[in-house]
Amino acid sequence: MTAEHDISFAAMGSHVRLLIGEPGPGLPPAATAAAEAQSFVADFEATLSRFDRESELSALNRDRRERVPASPLLRRAVAAGLVAAEQSRGLVDPTLVGEIERAGYVASRAWMAPASLAAALAQAPARRPAGPHHEGRWRRWRVDEEAGEIVRPPGQRFDSGGSGKGLAADLLAMKLAGYRSFVVDCGGDIRVGGVEAEVRPRVVHVEHPLSGERLHAIRVSSGGVATSGLDRRIWRDACGRYAHHLLDPATGEPAWTGLIAATALAATALEAETLAKAALLGGPARGAELLCVNGGILVHDSGRVQLVGSLAGRPRVRLPQPDTTLEAAA
């Protein structure tokens, strides 16, 4: 791997890291691209933060109209959240704002020390898989690209937290597509690309949510890797009960499914993030089903690590399909 520009900064309640290799013909140097990417992330956060009253997302959530004019970025974020909900069959539900606030996640917990996951697991209720919300409120949201508006029942609110980092990683990956190699890491939602990674795959380490040790290493030549877990955003509410940010849409309460983390591989970071969240919320059985297609890792309450799909040593053989003219290297 040739020398890369390596930059880290705090954003979106997490850390963002960019690794950018040599530019392709006509592209600015990696340092310039990194500065532009950092500026983009700042705009992204300013537009889509649920915790910032001045953000466009907060304005949308306050707006009492059914149709609300929205910027292209907000429309894209809402569309990404709806895609995540659709793909996860409602497990990754972006409309649970009231529920997450009732659970105690009103302001950013970015730099607050998390509660003990082990202690939380000891007191957690009986484990059961999460399910979709009985109304499926997200189904009533729509993005009208022609009118440049977001359409939804007045009063319903949107949270980009379930898909924002993956979307940001993918949008940055599009900007960096001409560089020989790049990694975009938005708080653990990672996108890898560039021709060099195709030749020499990038090693991505997976961290154990209980011990913090690296439990596995994955070689990624192209695509997304994301981890969803309970260990970072976990707290005790006013009653002393443990709560975390991954809600069971069916109950509106924090989900205790028997899994404490899930890592997913997919073509994009958004897809990987959606898969990881859906797998964790779906519980051990459903989670393994969801991850077996592209491969992934489940970490059970006991700390046991379960490799799934191609990572379990049974690589899926993909034969070239006769009419698979893939997106022409789009």
Place this chain on the structure above:
Amino acid sequence: MTTTTTVVTAAAMTMTEAKGKPKRPSAAPVFLGSLALFCVLFGLVAYRAGSGFSAEATAVSQPAPQRKLVIRRVVTTVVPGSGPEPAAASSAPVEAAAAPVESAPVEPAPVVTSSS
């Protein structure tokens, strides 16, 4: 073909009669067989050439099969036996930093995915 069969039969008879009398077989059957085969093949080629067949013409008249670009992307492979690497354990990007922090590009810290 009839000629060939006859020749072979004749050769067999000759060999049967020759039992007990050590005598070299005649070269005539081989020569006649080869000549007959040559004539048959020559006639066939001459006929096809006369009817206008040529490989080049066929290739031009038929549309070339459309080549499809098949891009196979192997997303992941497993690093066997991989586990914690003590030497690099503290190099994950976990420190809070208000301002961008650049590090040496030669040996970048490993990329780590953890709960987002």
